[in-house]
Amino acid sequence: MPYGVNDFFGILILSRGNDYMMKNTSLDFIKRILLITAVLLALSALVTVIFDPFYHYHKNLSFLTPVLTEKEYQVPGTLRNFDYDAVIVGSSVAENNHNDWFDEDFGVTSIKAIRSYGATADLVSLLDIAYEEHDLSYVFYNIDTTSLPAEPLPTFETTGAPVYLYDRNPFNDYKYLFNKDVLLQRIPYMLVKSMTGDADPDLSYNWEESKVFAADAAMSHYDRPSEVSEIKAADHYLDNARANTALICERVEAHPETRFVFFFPVYSILYWDSVVMNGDLDAYLSCEELAMRELLKYDNAEVYFFQNVEDIAADLDNYMDTLHFTSDINHYMEQCFLTGEHKVTEDGLEELMTDMKDFALRACLLTSGLYQ
């Protein structure tokens, strides 16, 4: 005999010791276990769908502020379901951007598409998700130096990202819907943060708070090699760089209505020292030159290059390690997109790369002085 809603409430009554409605046969026992378990799982799914802390099914409920602190889990959902017309794309160095800088200066509603380590194939697939349902007027794309020589393949699965939130397959959503962490931790966290006014969507995925930015901290994260490794040929990584650049160019070409602002962020002199010491300088710079040359072919793309801004890179108080800088630097770069400072032109590219190589070698000398 099938069980219905009345039977479920009957079970609850019986659980108080009122054993008059139902039989206690083994078959009833099995049915009750399966029915109550199914109801409890359905409740879990319902609560998760309603509050949806990863915004997988819908944007934030009208009475709740978005709480964006888990990029690996929330980026795909917010890209699908939030309202925006500009995307800030990049790795952890792009996380400290304040959305409202871009919103006010460029007259857009921006959202972040962040992926740890910023693998190109990952970032362009996030862009693809954004384009599924949105028309974008701007894409601000942070290109990390190491993203170009890397394999041009997505890393979501190999790095253990929650792919059930990235794909459109409803059959793997059970990992989200039946999830104790979501139910007992993520939803309460979202409710508390949202209701206490402790969540600022403009600071989505921002990690700056409680980090120490100081020369000592930055230097403590760098174990300087004692000698220079064999110097790699300039074309060592070019095949990968070509493939990665092609992935980006495909999107630029497919969306002429979007203005693409590419930028190479400013790392510390410690980073460039490591590049020189590992013998990667020529190989990395040729990747960057190739990428810039290709991107500059498009009318709807512009490129900004900050890596040789010595005032910032040599002041290690701007950094918490070799790469990660304060949000002031993010803001400086954003302002440059408005003023055109550090914008790369086709004509100036060759000189820029020569200047960059000189700077990197100088960074090596400066770092050497610091570690003596």
Place this chain on the structure above:
Amino acid sequence: MIFNSFSFIFIFLPLLLIGWYYLQGRSLKRAALLFLIAMSVIFYTGFGMTSMLILIAAALITYLISYLLAISPGSRLYMIAGVLIDLALLGYFKYSGFVLDNINMVFRTDLLMEKVILPVGISFYTFSMIAYTVDRYRGDIEHKDILTYLAYILYFPKILQGPIALPTEMLPQFERLDNCRWDRDRFARGLTLFIIGLGKKVLLADTMALIVDYTFREAYYLDTICVIIAGVACAFNIYFDFSGYCDMAEGISVMLGIELPVNFDSPFKAGSVRELWQRWHVSLSRFLTRYVYIPLGGSRKGTVRTSINIMIVFFLSGLWHGAGYTFIVWGLLNGLMVVVDRYLPRVSRGLVLSIRTLLTFLYFAFTVLFFRAENMAYALAMVRRLFFFTWPGFVFRTAESLIIPETYLISEAVRFIAPSFETAIKVILMLLAFVISAFVIRGRNAREIASDKVFTTQRALALSLLFAFSLLSLSGVQSYVYFNF
């Protein structure tokens, strides 16, 4: 695919049960056996095709030996060849790295070999094959048809972590397949066992694993109390991990109508280490007794030889659990206490029994410091801390390692209302986890609960809550401690 996964619980198990009962209901016993073998192959292939091919090859070689023994009954040569092939298989995949490390250490060489994959469950199925070969040689069993034989070797509930069922227990069941039709009482018992086992694994074992992972990683920095916590947490972790698996395996088997031998019988209720080993991993102890201890002479050749035989068995048991000196020392420490126990008076009740039960548990908790430590240096560092009291306050950090969603709201509320009590509440929550674990261990075991034929709504509700909560805990759970043995 593992038992505590959505794909197993929601897809594999229902398909298996539907197919099984359908074929049983139509008395298609050979088809049912073939179906069971096919499902076992699918289950095991989930761990990799290479592992599957190694298993099938090993199974067929053992079957060939059995065939040769049918042609030449009592041939010692074939029996020894069969056992050696199984041991060589186990030795190559599990111990070659360990042996090479020792050769390099002794002869100061720098020999290298490619990393060898460890087929999941190899320690279990090779022992099943050895048992089959030896029993064939002894004439305890007849040469069986290939389906019955493969069902015995491949039967998925036991292949990953045992029990190491003897051919004499399993082959008759697969031959007859009696009592395998749908039976509501039996199904209710199996379901109860499965749910309790699942709860033990995902709610208790995996919670304890958080403390264990932290303390053993920080072995060099722990204070004395933390080492005690590490040992107790590790004992609980291994207990719930293995006990949970055994309950689930037995539960599935009961649903299918196949009886597996008892493998875990509330070992922490034992009043001596000797008794503990009669209750913990029963099928392994039985295997080693039957195929090693008794052939060595057992207890028939005097006190000294008996003690040596026990130590040999526990040395092998340690080595079986892992290719490393930590496991060997763990085995020998247990063997030593089993030898000592033989000379202690037996106690069956009262306060003395309670004290001895507690001491037995604490001794086991001490030995698992070796079992779980990354290497001997880590283990000895912990033992040193145990005997030379230090107190740098690592208890609080250990308590903070216990980050579970169940306590999230409590922790946050305390942090908000009384931040100075934040650490204290975490220590209390850790102690609470220990108390709950002890309570579960001292209570009736899953088999006793499942067998009492109580089908009340209250119990159904309790099991449903446990089942649902366990299912909600499946994402992010750890793999089994006994997996790589």
